[in-house]
Amino acid sequence: MAERYSSFQGGTQRWLWQRITAAFLVVVLAFHFFLLHFVNHASEVTFGMSEARMQTLTYFSLMILFLITATFHGVNGVYNALVNQGLTGQKLTAVKWTLIVASALLIVQGVRTALTWAGGVPI
Amino acid sequence: MSQSYNRGLIEDFGRWREFTAGMWAWIFHKFTGWVLVGYLFTHIAVLSTALTGEAAYTTTIQALESLLVVRILEVGLLAVAVFHILNGLRLLLVDLGVGLEAQDKSFYASLVLTGAIVVASVPTFVAEVL
Numbered sequence: 001m002a003e004r005y006s007s008f009q010g011g012t013q014r015w016l017w018q019r020i021t022a023a024f025l026v027v028v029l030a031f032h033f034f035l036l037h038f039v040n041h042a043s044e045v046t047f048g049m050s051e052a053r054m055q056t057l058t059y060f061s062l063m064i065l066f067l068i069t070a071t072f073h074g075v076n077g078v079y080n081a082l083v084n085q086g087l088t089g090q091k092l093t094a095v096k097w098t099l100i101v102a103s104a105l106l107i108v109q110g111v112r113t114a115l116t117w118a119g120g121v122p123i
Numbered sequence: 124m125s126q127s128y129n130r131g132l133i134e135d136f137g138r139w140r141e142f143t144a145g146m147w148a149w150i151f152h153k154f155t156g157w158v159l160v161g162y163l164f165t166h167i168a169v170l171s172t173a174l175t176g177e178a179a180y181t182t183t184i185q186a187l188e189s190l191l192v193v194r195i196l197e198v199g200l201l202a203v204a205v206f207h208i209l210n211g212l213r214l215l216l217v218d219l220g221v222g223l224e225a226q227d228k229s230f231y232a233s234l235v236l237t238g239a240i241v242v243a244s245v246p247t248f249v250a251e252v253l
Contacts, residue, residue, distance in 0.1 A: 022215060026208045033204060037244075042197070043188040043251055047177035067167075074160030081153055102164075110167045116174055 014076055021073040028066045047117075054117035067110040075099045144227035148210055155207040162200060191252050198248045202241045209233040 036042060040049065053059050079099055087095060115121070142150070169187070173180040187193045213229045216222050222229055 019215060019218060022211050026211055026215075029204060030208060033201065037197070037201070038247060041247070041250065043185065045181075045184045045188070047173060047180045050173065050180075070163055074156070074163055077153075077156045078160055081156075106164060106167055109171055113167070113170050113173050 014080060018073060018076055018080070021069040021076075024065075024069050025073055028062065029070070032066065051117045051119075054114055055119065055122045057122045060114060060118050060122050063114055064111060067114075068107060071103045071106050071110075075103045144230045148213070148226070148230040148233070151206060152210050152214070155203040155210075158200075158203045159207060189252065191249070194249050194252050198241060198245060201244055201248065202237060205240050206233060206237040209236055 036045075054063070079096060082095055083092065169183065170180075172183045210230070210233045213222070213226070213233055216229075217226055
């Protein structure tokens with residue numbers, strides 16, 4: 001049988017959520033890149049264009065979900081890579097909490113920025 | 124059903140000549156993942172200029188986009204993102220037990236498709252700065 005490589009131990013919660021977020025992200029990341037580099041060119045970006053997109057509830061919700069899933073997927077991937085690298089004990093605990101705090105700050109900052117564009121939750 | 128192997132610590136990069144296609148796919152996926160998570164933090168930091176005002180945001184983005192080096196880095200980001208997406212799809216399928224026997228071929232297909240998409244996108248990414 002061919003050999004399968006992974007940084008994750010199969011069947012764990014972290015492995016499962018990495019796969020669930022991956023399935024969402026492959027679609028949304030491709031959409032994000034296509035919309036902001038091919039439909040709208042990055043050089044033409046203005047505050048007003050971002051504002052107009054974010055004032056649509058569907059787009060706003062999608063971007064918030066994108067931020068949360070991408071942060072989880074990225075940070076969970078980093079954590080598992082470090083576990084796979086052999087990190088254990090207090091060092092691993094310190095890394096875990098650093099990643100959790102960094103993720104929380106990133107999500108708060110991203111949500112604040114989205115709310116600035118949208119002028120509040122666009123309901 | 125796919126089977127996971129307990130291969131211990133395999134980050135012995137001094138053995139790179141012995142690496143199989145699956146091992147290279149795993150290394151590339153890990154490398155592109157590190158780049159993408161690093162970019163995510165940078166991306167939110169740049170977008171946060173919107174918090175200081177409309178003019179600050181628009182000026183920052185347009186100043187960055189006027190630089191050729193930024194456009195080149197964006198092409199690199201596209202390459203990294205496309206490979207991570209395509210290889211991620213490959214991993215999802217392998218985890219579902221689909222295509223394990225052809226996982227080396229699907230890795231090569233991911234590389235070729237990434238190259239084709241990136242080359243075809245270069246004109247869009249460097250428009251107006253060259």
